[in-house]
Amino acid sequence: MAGMRALLEKKALQLTGGPASAQPPAGRSVYGWHLAEGRADIFLTYRTNAIVAQRENPGQQIVPLPDALAVGADYGLTVMNDASAAAHRFALFILSTEGQRVLAARGFVA
Secondary structure, three states: OOOHHHHHHHHOOOOOOOOOOOOOOOOOOHHHHHHHOOOOOOOOOOHHHHHHHHHHOOOOOOOOOOOOOOOOOOOOOOOOOOOOHHHHHHHHHHHOHHHHHHHHHOOOOO
């Protein structure tokens, strides 16, 4: 196994997140664009990114990873004591049934 990381890094293309990574045209997600252009056959990414890419490429499949391999992110919500009334209303909306529906439609899980 020694040296496998270096071998993989030498072979792998850093399509996203690197200083030399190509940027998609305006209005396109980096994942959907690379897939549509044939630069990648598969991406491992968060579900939210996959949903956006699938909207751009309707024939694209999203295949969930098995639980043992899947990772996620925990998000929090904080409202500052001196925040505006609008900020408080927005936070309450996010926590409401409707707000949770909007987040779920974009791939977030409560």
